[in-house]
Amino acid sequence: MNQNINSVESVVAQIQGLSSSADDVTHLHGLLKQSEELLQSESTRLAPFLAELDPSKHSLGYLYILEACTTAPKAKEQANELVLSIARFLNDCAAEQIHLAPDKFVSVCKRFKDQVMLLETPLRGVAPLLTAIRKLQSSSSEHLTSLHPDFLLLCLLAKCYKTGLCVLEHDIFEVDQPTDFFLYCYYGGMICIGQKRYRKALELLHNVVTAPMSTINAIAVEAYKKYILISLIHLGQFSTSLPKYASSVAQRNFKNFSQPYIELVTCYGNGKISELEAYVQANREKFEIDHNLGLVKQVVLSMYKQNIQRLTQTYLTLSLQDIANTVQLNSPKEAEMHVLQMIQNGEIYATINQKDGMVRFLEDPEQYKTCEMIEQIDSSIQRIMTLSKRLTALDEHMSCDSQYLAKAGRERQRFDFDDFDTTPQKFNI
Template structure:
């Protein structure tokens, strides 16, 4: 029952593309998953294992990197054992860190059945896609113009057509600023043209701020409810005995703006 609850209530972004417009939702999900992974526990449980798998994948999608080191206030059971239950995901993160798409795709193929059975293949595909995007974004920091063929060769795509598809999608999502001359197959990388002075931009910023405030309020309410739960307090008390109080000085008690 607990596992079903976890799967059905985690936002279903494993089956849809995470675009710039849903970046805030991804961050909130990442915070939620982080809390599940670092919650007090005396033994490893299925929910924590499933959360850790998604923690690895969302870290790669959102941040482009993953560290097996968990915060020091994480339970010793989680610190010692979680990654041992999720080795295909740790291997995926290691392959991602190499920056080589061929190595990453080989890892995906090796562990494909595991990812499918975990119902995480959609997220894994997003991890692969995010590497292509990050490799293209790195090119914008080095070149002003580049041919689609050169992009395909550098990023290890199948050809200029596939490179064009990726670049166009990234332009559409606002992830890069560029123009494509289809006649000669050249891409010109541009600076962000937005001056952030229009009424529309101000309204969008205000909407984002209001949404963040609403989410922060929800997180604060959840934090307060959990903080008053007798079972949580009992477990947290047992875990805290393993640390000095100084270890918790930097741990935020609430999410405040």
């Protein structure tokens, strides 16, 4: 076969002739690499050639031409046609072929995301990007790709929170780029907040706040602000001291960039609704600029819940009027609505006597002996065992890593000898 590639037509011919077997595709990959400069120079006239290729059979060649075709900026009227072409490709392409050029595949997907945002139709990008993630991950759902943050961003903009949760349910153990991890956890935390899955949101935001960082970044600062608010909403408390394993950069700088939120924590800790509401009103503009005013209002509402929960630790029965007076609610009816909502959410266990307006607080009815609870406990145990095996394997890998051992040896002199375990003799540091 003639392999003198000096025109787009000859490139297309090679793609059509070398896409039937794995060996042919590997050979084609080398030819396509040699043709990149040609394709880039002809980028403005490549679109019609895509019609001559089948994205399911000629995936690698289609990808190269599509990537070159999308290099130049597109007007809004051209974006719709481009979105359709890329969506079709993402749905039909063969994973084993696009794995030969993952960088180009990611590049096309990111341009696809840009185009649907240009069209202000983020919903159109959700399903194709989810498909792209699955194909890029191949056999492992534990791999965080560069497409995860873009997918979650589109889910947020399109309010497809449940679709976003489907990737957040998987544990992540492999990360391509640190920035991807920051954005993945931040957008994921916002999706969980939208679904009121505060425990998972705290986990993701905690990952951002405590992740290694050499310099402060805007993503981490915004995550820290939301981390404070969700902690108050879900836990009713927040410690301004970060864990020891958080970076020194984070420990030094977060408070400086989040002063209104730190003061909100202090005000919340005083337990006085009137003071908290006055503080929120005085700093309303600051919270609005951060797009956090809605969460701040939920913080205020959570104080009512926290005060009601404290009553359950002291009293067995209490009237709605007494609850309203103690918690600083306007009326017994308002107190009843708060109590009913908390019962429905499983935050307290109580019954309300409608005749005399008395609330009876109960013990947690969970006996931990149902089939569902046993399955849940077993699932948690299995997950912990899997994580333990991974940590053991990672520890063994690090103990044999020459770069890590060399760095640990250089830094040893900066600390007391007792801060480190004795180094195995077989390692020459």
